[in-house]
Amino acid sequence: MDTTDRNAAPDSPLGLRERKKAATREAVHRAALRLTVEHGLDQVTVEAIADEAGVSRRTFSNYFATKEDAVLWGEEQQAATLLRSVAERPAGEPPWTALRAALRTLEPGPVSPDRETITRTRLALRHPSLLGRQLATHAGLEQDLARVLTGRGVEPRRSRVLAAAFLASLRTTMRTWVESEHPAELLDLADEVLRLMSLPFDEAPRGDRQA
Amino acid sequence: MDTTDRNAAPDSPLGLRERKKAATREAVHRAALRLTVEHGLDQVTVEAIADEAGVSRRTFSNYFATKEDAVLWGEEQQAATLLRSVAERPAGEPPWTALRAALRTLEPGPVSPDRETITRTRLALRHPSLLGRQLATHAGLEQDLARVLTGRGVEPRRSRVLAAAFLASLRTTMRTWVESEHPAELLDLADEVLRLMSLPFDEAPRGDRQA
DNA sequence: TGCGCAGTGTGCAAGTTTGCACACTGCGCA
DNA sequence: TGCGCAGTGTGCAAACTTGCACACTGCGCA
Numbered sequence: 084m085d086t087t088d089r090n091a092a093p094d095s096p097l098g099l100r101e102r103k104k105a106a107t108r109e110a111v112h113r114a115a116l117r118l119t120v121e122h123g124l125d126q127v128t129v130e131a132i133a134d135e136a137g138v139s140r141r142t143f144s145n146y147f148a149t150k151e152d153a154v155l156w157g158e159e160q161q162a163a164t165l166l167r168s169v170a171e172r173p174a175g176e177p178p179w180t181a182l183r184a185a186l187r188t189l190e191p192g193p194v195s196p197d198r199e200t201i202t203r204t205r206l207a208l209r210h211p212s213l214l215g216r217q218l219a220t221h222a223g224l225e226q227d228l229a230r231v232l233t234g235r236g237v238e239p240r241r242s243r244v245l246a247a248a249f250l251a252s253l254r255t256t257m258r259t260w261v262e263s264e265h266p267a268e269l270l271d272l273a274d275e276v277l278r279l280m281s282l283p284f285d286e287a288p289r290g291d292r293q294a
Numbered sequence: 295m296d297t298t299d300r301n302a303a304p305d306s307p308l309g310l311r312e313r314k315k316a317a318t319r320e321a322v323h324r325a326a327l328r329l330t331v332e333h334g335l336d337q338v339t340v341e342a343i344a345d346e347a348g349v350s351r352r353t354f355s356n357y358f359a360t361k362e363d364a365v366l367w368g369e370e371q372q373a374a375t376l377l378r379s380v381a382e383r384p385a386g387e388p389p390w391t392a393l394r395a396a397l398r399t400l401e402p403g404p405v406s407p408d409r410e411t412i413t414r415t416r417l418a419l420r421h422p423s424l425l426g427r428q429l430a431t432h433a434g435l436e437q438d439l440a441r442v443l444t445g446r447g448v449e450p451r452r453s454r455v456l457a458a459a460f461l462a463s464l465r466t467t468m469r470t471w472v473e474s475e476h477p478a479e480l481l482d483l484a485d486e487v488l489r490l491m492s493l494p495f496d497e498a499p500r501g502d503r504q505a
Numbered sequence: 506t507g508c509g510c511a512g513t514g515t516g517c518a519a520g521t522t523t524g525c526a527c528a529c530t531g532c533g534c535a
Numbered sequence: 536t537g538c539g540c541a542g543t544g545t546g547c548a549a550a551c552t553t554g555c556a557c558a559c560t561g562c563g564c565a
Binding site for chain 4: 098099100103128129130140141144148149
């Protein structure tokens, strides 16, 4: 049906069926994001999103329960990807290093972490209903991250602290990014914030608290 | 799924389902044409066409019985469109005028009559199996055209002559076009050929034989 | 000649999308 | 207050696609 190429990379181990499902979900998500940015969440109907995505209203419901779900799907997607990436870091790697490294792997995901993440964040700041969900997702991710770190041998309480610090850094990064309209790479900015977070709080920024 | 827009024109009275079917058929046809041009008909497998079009091998078979069918579908499509256009010309219009006018309506069809028609024609000239089918389609069209003209009140034998002359003109046009690699508009060239066809054969090109 | 193999056509079950019907909600308005 | 109406969620049947199995053909090669 698609008139343009969606083949390109023959590297996918997934079957045609699964690739098309992913593409549909992705298309609906992008349509939701696009229309919400343009008209505001309340002015956008499920039907409009479905039309924009090229699917029926019924199919929209097959993928997402609500508009908010569709808009924020990338959020959960990124969370899941990040979680997986951390879990897949080499076993011996110190936790903070693993977290920073995992962040780098977000790039090639189905959702580009630059334009789209900032769009979602701005939408969340504008729409309370989105913000709540976004924070909830973040909170869930924090729990999961801590669990993963514990699974890697980190002491439980320390895992929670690290996960909290890491996500707090990301929120700080996003806040800075959104406010400054900075053209810098999001991931570079995040790296800098993470570095600052890892320094001793009461000393001049020279030592390294990590590991 | 498709990641690019295939909505654009909301003018379609067709439902989503039919539009997607048409898009799939179109995509398979284009894929077949593209690959055949690139590698030659014999080097192209049904599976490769299906992949290129983004559908399964089974789905290819749901739309076309053979590779040749897929490549030449535009041919039959154009024939059907032309036939419909002639039938829809105003009742009082003289037959030759109606034929010329109908030809003009081919443009907005799903198959652009320029780049794609010439491609098909060249392929047909290169592949005997395609040529046979193309000629068969043409022959069928000639019958149908004559029938339509008769339906418009033209005397049967005259209908057949007119249809034959018209299609002969089109073949001549295509031959000229293909050989000259002419940058002129295909339809303009066709018009000129049709004008020549309508002139008295044994006189200087001044009088007008039509109607 | 016979074997293996790529390509093809087709039946069938399972998965996906569509279209439609119906119920329900929230909101403006008489 | 009650009515109408747009938007939404969901069940269901029909339509479409996929994946797989199986049979068949044509071709190269031992």
